[in-house]
Amino acid sequence: MEARMTTSVRNVLILILVLLATGSSENDLDFEFCGTWHHGKEPLTLNFNLSTGCKGISVSANKSSLTINGQITGHCRRSDKIPLKRFQLESEDNKFCLYWEPLLDLLKLEIGGQNLTLCWPVTLHGSCCTDLSLGPNEPEASYGILNGMIKTDIINHKIHTGYNFSANSINCKAICDQWNNGFNQVHGTEAAVSSQAVEKIGHACARSFEVEMKAHFGGNNITSPATKGVSAKTATAVHLPPALKKAAKKTSKVVCTFFKNITVFQEGHKEVQILSEVVGITIENEVIVDLSEPIRIEFHHDAMPKMHSRKCVSWDTRKDPLQVNWLVDGCETKLRGANHTECLCNHLTYFAILVQLQPRPVRHLLALTAITALGCAMSVISCIALIIYLCKKSRRSKEQSTPIHLGLATSLLLLNLLFFLTGVLANIGGESVCTWVGAGLHYTLLSSFTWMGIEVLQTFWLVCIVFRPSPKPYVWNLVGFVLPAVPVIILAAVGDIYGMREVVPSTDLSDPYLMCWMKVTFKALLAHYFINMTILVILVFSGIVMLFLVYREIRTRAEWRKNRVAFLSIWGLSCLYGTTWGLTFLDFGPLADFFLFLSCILNSFQGFLLMLRFCLLDWMKKPTGGSSLRSRISGSTKQHMLHSSLRSSNSGSTKQHMLQDQEKS
Known part of the structure; x- marks a missing residue:
């Protein structure tokens, strides 16, 4: 009986100590002071001078500096002067909050949307400084602290040069020891009343x-x-x-x-x-x-x-x-x-x-990296060969589609070259190099998307719109090379968009693959979804629509019924126009790995497929090896439609042939 009474008295004393520590003071154990710093336009600084003891803390401000002085900590001794230029405090009124957690000996300041920890958390060795109460305010002034408040209670709406707070010392270590030793499990009604306070202390x-x-x-x-x-x-x-x-x-x-x-x-x-x-x-x-x-x-x-x-x-x-x-x-x-x-x-x-949390680890990263490296290398070689071929061809003829093919080949060459080197540049050059490489990679990607869209529009123009001449080559060059640079320049000016990116493999989370691309920040993710994903959706949708319109244009003609192989060529062309990028949207479900590898192969080998297209079209036009096929489709609408991008000239002869074929059919 006596032992049980002793235990009960001890638990009651602990409860009284907890309640006195957490509920008797106006501001509880922790302390939060917020206000609006009204300052001038000159360079701003943060000054703080912190030492051990328990006298109190003062927060003051003037035209150019915010100052925190306090003898309040148990272990922290710190004094410094920090420029606030990097916080981009552009307006003359900036809100700030000062937080003090005595159980952790933690003091932190929130300003300009960032948190600065002035005193890092440690364990307690004795008493701590709490129960901060408002002392006499500093006088009013033109510059200083506006709307000072303790937690949610506003102290004063006027501008004062500073606020002073006095403090009291309590034995916080005793409270923490009791909680850590398991005395938080108090029985009866008292436990229900104080459980929230005890858990709050124990968590801190x-x-x-x-x-x-x-x-x-x-x-x-x-x-x-x-x-x-x-x-x-x-x-x-x-x-x-x-x-x-x-x-x-x-x-x-x-x-x-x-x-x-x-x-x-x-x-x-x-x-x-x-x-x-x-x-x-x-x-x-x-x-x-x-x-x-x-x-x-x-x-x-x-x-x-x-x-x-x-x-x-x-x-x-x-x-x-x-x-x-x-x-x-x-x-x-x-x-x-x-x-x-x-x-x-x-x-x-x-x-x-x-x-x-974001992004998730990549499956089969090593295999995908090897496929991408091989595909990019072959695409670079293929694009160089194709550019040489198109340059020689442009000297012999004045076909309207040649500059478009040349622009697509050039953009794919730069894209595959940068993507092939991005891992090496990220490891050698670091963050500073990755800022430029990431911006360049984004530009070449947008340029490639734009030229694919131009190919779609040009094909649709030659097949369906036969009465109007297509735009001049310099117009396409402005759209394909200049227009993609606009969003990249804007994002680079905003900052914190391009840099080093870690791609975490699912097999070894501690060894991420480094590349230069867009960072994993809120601004970068917002730009990715609103720019890259939007353009990709438009490109894939337009490629599918183009495929449907071309099929509808030729499906009723006799030549289509004789040789449906031409339709496969149209499908192959439409893949080059961006439908392969649509496979990235299918990365889910039981076939996720299959679509992941298929998308990687088709997109990394896109330059090679582009060169293969021109080789097949040239082979179809040669008398040897493909004479029977050529005779079957000579003079047909399919030949004019498939080869229009290679044979169209300023004289408009292609459109005349297409009109004649329509009259015959």
């Missing part, structure tokens, strides 16, 4: 383990503390290798921290999602890299569909220490099952599992 707490690496250190295993609903078998486990002792020069202590609250690590990465928890492994005042034996981290998480790739990543502080940057460098991913991933990393920092 981080748990650290300090390991002493003695002289004969043979490695150590650390397991994440079990929480409610999580068994010890599925908890995150870390194995520290003996090589870590040899790499550490200044100290023999390593700290391993498990972060349940992964929100701060997720921000700014909409295309990926963090699984499970984040593990931080650090040695104070030392940078440990290139370990001879890797650190092994085993993550247990919810089962993920196969279409979403998983990869082990580490936080990189070299690019921008104020923002989260995840890298796959230095970590090897081992997939142990649908809900189990092992990471082997050769350095110390924060580690996590990222799930790639």
